[in-house]
Amino acid sequence: MKNILISRTDNLGDVVLTFPLAAYLKQYFPGSRILFLGKKYTADLIKACNSIDEFISKESLLDDPSLLKSKNIEAVIFVYPDKDVAKICKQSRIPVRIGTSHRIFHWLYANKKVSFSRKKSDLHEAQLNFKLLEGLGITVIPSIETLGTLLNVSPKSEIPEAVKSELYSAKKKIILHPKSKGSAREWPLQNYFSLAKRLISAGYTPVISGTKEEGQKMRNEQEDFFSLPEMIDLTGKVSLGELISVISKADGLIACSTGPLHIASALGIPTIGFYPSIKPMHAGRWKPIGKYSTVLSLDKYCVDCAKGGNCICIESLKTEQVFEILEGWNK
Incomplete structure (x- = not known):
């Protein structure tokens, strides 16, 4: 796979805990491009992650649902369930669309459904994100210590004078x-x-x-x-x-x-x-x-x-x- 989209349209801490997933995919598929779909206000944070090649805001996608068609995306991982995003990804004919089976709308818009419960699990949130990789045939769940080495964040903005x-x-x-x-x-x-x-x-x-x-x-x-x-x-x-x-x-x-x-x-x-x-x-x-x-x-x-x-x-x-x-x- 050369172009993989991670969709996480919630908040800052949740986004940070998804960065190890981006880094792992980039290593697992050498030469791949990792795109990240998130809320507009999280843009600066997502751009600070060196494992992510391109940021797409949810707001831009809702304004222009055809935005994904030119990206040649081969797989999308719905880390955070978002009905509007999932629907557009299906309309954009992304070949592999991975989501949790516990969301009813994923039965309409995802074609790879993984069954697990975040609320009932003893795993950390960053580890739970890796459960979705079962949709790609990947079953690894890294340790917390390993995930900590995959954050790969550095500042990109100047501090005001x-x-x-x-x-x-x-x-x-x-x-x-x-x-x-x-x-x-x-x-x-x-x-x-x-x-x-x-x-x-x-x-x-x-x-x-x-x-x-x-x-x-x-x-x-x-x-x-x-x-x-x-x-x-x-x-x-x-x-x-x-x-x-x-x-x-x-x-x-x-x-x-x-x-x-x-x-x-x-x-x-x-x-x-x-x-x-x-x-x-x-x-x-x-x-x-x-x-x-x-x-x-x-x-x-x-x-x-x-x-x-x-x-x-x-x-x-x-x-x-x-x-x-x-x-x-x-x-």
């Missing part, structure tokens, strides 16, 4: 990414603030990342959150591509289960991630797979998380516990 001057003058930069747009169980903002003060007293520079809306939400929750003079506020000031470049220059990143956590891990930056213990949100399914990643999670069933409320287990993780792990990065 105003941000660059502020960052380059800072010492031992630790990125704190407190929010998750509601997609994960979050460590309390007060804990991040306490950690920021602890970092400053130890000679580090805390860098706060997030969207403009998340920055405002932090201010609403805690008025003095950005009051520390040594703290660098990047909320709403950089694009995704620029954030990837900023992360690549950091000495560490701390967050809950979010895209920036996975991006930092893929770049080889030390990370600490907060995870609930309940399935399917637990670290066994969603932890970052880079070599220098640490997960903090209590080994217990969390009733509050199961109900969808605040996770007392994550809230109980202490600032000093996080700081001790962080200090160990320098040893």
Whole structure:
């Protein structure tokens, strides 16, 4: 096969955990081109993966369903089930169309259906992606350690000059990414603030990342959150591509289960991630797979998380516990 399309039209962390699949296919089929179909907002991240030759946005495809016909695609893997994309791929007469048999619309639009359940599996998300390769006759499921070597990400964007001057003058930069747009169980903002003060007293520079809306939400929750003079506020000031470049220059990143956590891990930056213990949100399914990643999670069933409320287990993780792990990065 020379032209293979991977379709994953969900979010940043999910996309990062699909990069090892792209790298593996590129190795398995020497000389092949790997195309990646994703949401427009994930473009800078997908272009940062050196295993991917071309990015196609879902939005462009919906505007022009004939877009795929000129790509000579021989196989498409529906890593994330997307009815609109699957329908267009069949209309484009892509010869091999692989999807999970658990989606009814794949019985209409996929001609290679693989039976497995992500929710019930004990495999990591990055490993589960490889189950779909059964549609190509490939049955390998790499170890987490092997997958970590297949991320192959490097920054492609320049850091804005105003941000660059502020960052380059800072010492031992630790990125704190407190929010998750509601997609994960979050460590309390007060804990991040306490950690920021602890970092400053130890000679580090805390860098706060997030969207403009998340920055405002932090201010609403805690008025003095950005009051520390040594703290660098990047909320709403950089694009995704620029954030990837900023992360690549950091000495560490701390967050809950979010895209920036996975991006930092893929770049080889030390990370600490907060995870609930309940399935399917637990670290066994969603932890970052880079070599220098640490997960903090209590080994217990969390009733509050199961109900969808605040996770007392994550809230109980202490600032000093996080700081001790962080200090160990320098040893």
